[in-house]
Amino acid sequence: MREKGLLIVLSGPSGVGKGTVRKEIFSQPDTAFEYSISMTTRKPRKGEIDGIDYFFKTRDEFEALIGQGKLLEYAEFVGNYYGTPVDYVRETLDAGKDVFLEIEVQGARQVRDKFPEGLFIFLAPPSLSELQSRIITRGTETEEVIQRRMQTAREEIELMDLYDYVVENDTVEAACNRINAIVVAEHCRRERVSIRYKKMLEAE
Numbered sequence: 001m002r003e004k005g006l007l008i009v010l011s012g013p014s015g016v017g018k019g020t021v022r023k024e025i026f027s028q029p030d031t032a033f034e035y036s037i038s039m040t041t042r043k044p045r046k047g048e049i050d051g052i053d054y055f056f057k058t059r060d061e062f063e064a065l066i067g068q069g070k071l072l073e074y075a076e077f078v079g080n081y082y083g084t085p086v087d088y089v090r091e092t093l094d095a096g097k098d099v100f101l102e103i104e105v106q107g108a109r110q111v112r113d114k115f116p117e118g119l120f121i122f123l124a125p126p127s128l129s130e131l132q133s134r135i136i137t138r139g140t141e142t143e144e145v146i147q148r149r150m151q152t153a154r155e156e157i158e159l160m161d162l163y164d165y166v167v168e169n170d171t172v173e174a175a176c177n178r179i180n181a182i183v184v185a186e187h188c189r190r191e192r193v194s195i196r197y198k199k200m201l202e203a204e
């Protein structure tokens, strides 16, 4: 039987650099993960493309998807829905490929309940002031939304101990290297455990 892929969940506060780190990982030619494109009711930012950055939906469409059980997890984050399409994740894992989710903290908790065997990584900022300056520098949010995202960030940082790993995003390169090293190490560890179990079962 084919081994299932690993579900890798990268989460952390808004503005910490999840999208930047994820894009850098996916720009590396030897990356073998599949990125799960999320659904959102947020309006596209300049340059964002439907089906590449997100699947952009109306609230009615999103709520219908919730009702049909089409989302592995979803959350309302600062006034918009965000969610992960369940079929894509299950089919890709069943095909033996690793799936990479980049989602906020409430969603990561829901995924943990459904996929406790997933690999949960919290991306942390060097400091709260650096986090705020990154959101401001990105220039995509109003002052009011920045303040709401910062308040949410303080609550999210309290939850970092629930993750398997905390990775500091001091530089993008260092954060990507740490994440890649964690995934390699987890594959080795899990394969060793699974071989040990198979041998144990054969011996019984």
Ligand SMILES: Nc1ncnc2c1ncn2[C@@H]1O[C@H](COP(=O)(O)OP(=O)(O)OP(=O)(O)O)[C@@H](O)[C@H]1O
Binding pocket: 012, 013, 014, 015, 016, 017, 018, 019, 020, 021, 134, 135, 137, 138, 169, 170, 171, 172
């Ligand atoms: N290591 C880093 N050092 C300095 N700036 C960074 C670093 N990583 C990301 N940034 C910058 O911080 C800003 C926020 O990054 P990004 O949009 O990737 O964050 P995010 O966590 O995906 O945010 P959101 O959750 O709101 O989508 C961007 O302007 C990005 O260029």
Ligand SMILES: Nc1nc2c(ncn2[C@@H]2O[C@H](COP(=O)(O)O)[C@@H](O)[C@H]2O)c(=O)[nH]1
Binding pocket: 012, 013, 014, 018, 038, 039, 042, 073, 074, 075, 077, 082, 083, 084, 102, 103, 104, 105, 106, 107, 108
């Ligand atoms: N729970 C989920 N959170 C998601 C998903 N896709 C993205 N996100 C997170 O939402 C916030 C805001 O994103 P932005 O693009 O408006 O800045 C950020 O933390 C994303 O990581 C998802 O499918 N589920």
